[in-house]
Amino acid sequence: MSSKPVQPAIEGWFTLSDTPQLIGSQCCGCGTYFFPKQDHYCKNPDCDSTEFQEALLSPRGRIWSYTNACYKPPAPFVAEEPFEPYAIAAVELEKERMTVLGQVVKGVGVEDLKVGMEMELVLETLHETDEDTKVTWKWRPVTDNGGQG
16 A cells, blocks of 8 residues: 555545444444434334434454445446456454445455355455545455465
């Protein structure tokens, strides 16, 4: 990463700490977690609460499902040229009892993934501007050394 200041590609969706976390919300009525943040009404059909508190979500979970994206997404997505397919993982967060869909880090394809595999949230450079480096969150397989193996 360059010496430019690091900024989130989407403000308010994740922390920029050494152990990044997604920023979600939790319903004050039923305890259901949401990502991205929910703040108007609870989407749990058994709850009619409109009160939420911000919640930092677990930085680790296990793959529930995965696939690859073989098409170039439309703007505002910033894709490198030439476009290369990438893996997407649906990761279940045990504490929150929810599944979060997200891109997998560069260099890890569907052939490297397995249902039940432990994943961790990491930050990866999306692109650089003249002023800063924009980062986004992605999933990475957990290995004994704490990173990609």
